Amino acid sequence: MLKPIISIVLGSYNRKPFLKKAIRTIRENGLTVPYEIIVIDGGSSDGSIEYLTSQKDIITIVQHNKGYWGDQQIDSKSWGYYMNIAFRACHGKYIVMISDDCLLIPGSIMNSYKLFEQKLESGLNVGGVAFYWRNFPYEKMYYVRQTLGHKLSINHGMYLRSALEDAGYCEEDKYPFYYGDGDLSLKLWKAGYSIIDCKQAFVEHFHFATMSIRQENSKHKESHKKIYMNSWKDIYYDEYVDNQSGKIFLNYFDPHNTSRYFKRSLKYYIGVIQSKFGSYYGYERKRPNRLPSIEMLGNALNIKYLLSKFEITPEQLCIFAFIRKDNKVLMGLREYVKGSPSGHIQAVADKQAKLLLKL
Numbered sequence: 001m002l003k004p005i006i007s008i009v010l011g012s013y014n015r016k017p018f019l020k021k022a023i024r025t026i027r028e029n030g031l032t033v034p035y036e037i038i039v040i041d042g043g044s045s046d047g048s049i050e051y052l053t054s055q056k057d058i059i060t061i062v063q064h065n066k067g068y069w070g071d072q073q074i075d076s077k078s079w080g081y082y083m084n085i086a087f088r089a090c091h092g093k094y095i096v097m098i099s100d101d102c103l104l105i106p107g108s109i110m111n112s113y114k115l116f117e118q119k120l121e122s123g124l125n126v127g128g129v130a131f132y133w134r135n136f137p138y139e140k141m142y143y144v145r146q147t148l149g150h151k152l153s154i155n156h157g158m159y160l161r162s163a164l165e166d167a168g169y170c171e172e173d174k175y176p177f178y179y180g181d182g183d184l185s186l187k188l189w190k191a192g193y194s195i196i197d198c199k200q201a202f203v204e205h206f207h208f209a210t211m212s213i214r215q216e217n218s219k220h221k222e223s224h225k226k227i228y229m230n231s232w233k234d235i236y237y238d239e240y241v242d243n244q245s246g247k248i249f250l251n252y253f254d255p256h257n258t259s260r261y262f263k264r265s266l267k268y269y270i271g272v273i274q275s276k277f278g279s280y281y282g283y284e285r286k287r288p289n290r291l292p293s294i295e296m297l298g299n300a301l302n303i304k305y306l307l308s309k310f311e312i313t314p315e316q317l318c319i320f321a322f323i324r325k326d327n328k329v330l331m332g333l334r335e336y337v338k339g340s341p342s343g344h345i346q347a348v349a350d351k352q353a354k355l356l357l358k359l
Contacts, residue, residue, distance in 0.1 A: 004036040006113060007090035007161070011082050012100035013042035013065065016051055018206065021261045023058070025104040032110060039100075040086040043067065043074075061085060079180045080170030087161075087169055095159045102133070102156060103204040105258045111200035112158045119196065120160075127163030127193025128185065130154045132250050133203035136259050143247040144197045145182075148229070149236030150244060152195040153185035156203045160193070167191040171231075178221045179228040186236055202252060204259045 008026055012019045019039070026037060036059060039052055043064030052060040063085060064074055087095060094116060096109055112129045119126045132142035133156050147153040167187040170180055185195055229237045237244060 002034040004092040005033040006031065006035040006094045006096060006109065006158075007092035008035060008037050008096040008098070008109070009083070009086040009090065010037075010039045010098055010100050011042070011079070011086070012039055012044065012048060014044045014046045014048065015100050016044070016046050016048040017265065019048055019100040020051065022098065022100050022102055022104075023055070024261070025106075025258065026109075027057075028106060029104050029109045030107050033113065035109075036091060038086050038089055040082050042082065059089065061089065076176070078172050078176045080172040080175060080184075083180070084169045084172060087164055090161060093161060095161050095164065096157070097154070097159065098131075098156045098203060099205065101206045103206075103258050103261055105202040105204065105254050106256050108198075108201035108203070109158070112198040115196070115198050115200075116158060116160070125193055126160065126196055127167070127188040127191070128154050128157055128159045128195040129201070130157040130195055130197045131201040131203050132197065132199070132252065133205050135207035136204045136262050137207075141249045142202055142252050143249045146246045146248065147182040147185060147236075148232050148244050149186075149189075149238075150246060151186060151189050151236060152197060152248075153182045154195060155181055156205070157198075157201070159188075163188055163191070163193045167193070174227050174231060175224055176220065178224040183228060183231065186232055190235065197248065199250060202254065204254075204262065206262050206265060 010019070010022060023037065023039075037057060038059045038061065040061040040063060041049055041052060043049075043062060043066060049060070049062060052058055063077070063082060065077055065082070067074055083097070094113060096112075098104060108131060112131065116126060116129050130144040130152055131154075132144055134140070134142045145153050145155055164184075167184070167190070169184075171183050171187070175183060188195060229239075233239065
């Protein structure tokens, strides 16, 4: 058996439907070099572990992150802790990292691999290649992120395994969830490696997978950000300079329509939102396909109430209304939110008005 050249790593927890889609897009990505798939699971209880252990081309690592063992609660570990377990288990020269709620557009892995090989052969000290990605369904353009110091960072992409070793792998103690990937990217830059982008590698990310977990993590995002900035203060972060991060956009049309694998998940998500919040939008529960009048919608959409009582985000609110593809409802919502005090809600509404109706 040939030694793998590329190791593909995914972290997962209780997202079996998404995990299966992600694995499918790896298998269908058109790899022509030996590779391995490594999934580290946080102790799923939804059938993910049974699925993984039945897949003979997947190396499965289970490290429980929640619940109890005996009468002792299991200590929750960080994103970096889990990624390091998987990274250290890799055999490939290159390591691809994506999330279990992502889809790889065909050809992305080989395209980044060829670019990586080309740059290393030319003498460049490249440590990582960033894939372009977007949040489905409400972002149209793909992008890569620039983190502190406008250094290119990897959200989803490919690493040189030896570069990860030189950089000391992921930080395990400072960042429970957010900013761990940005910190790893800066560690590569500090170790003398560069990160480049591959304009032929793309990822679809389903933004609304496991919203309860995302909302719980979001409560700590600001504190994680402060830790991140303090960790890199006077290295890549200057507290006296504004706009030290950003995005590089790329307009790309996916001829494979890879995001189609997310359509069922999107419909399910909308159904969950409707069953929970439907009456507040003017929808009749017994007639879920009936569109409300603009007057009903205006009376029902009490944005402050929704945000406070249900912790519903502006993105959720707008997705639910816009997905109906009804221009009257759409315009009614846009006019309604323009009168609200939240500029963010207005911006989200305007952006999604243009994008979601194209689904």
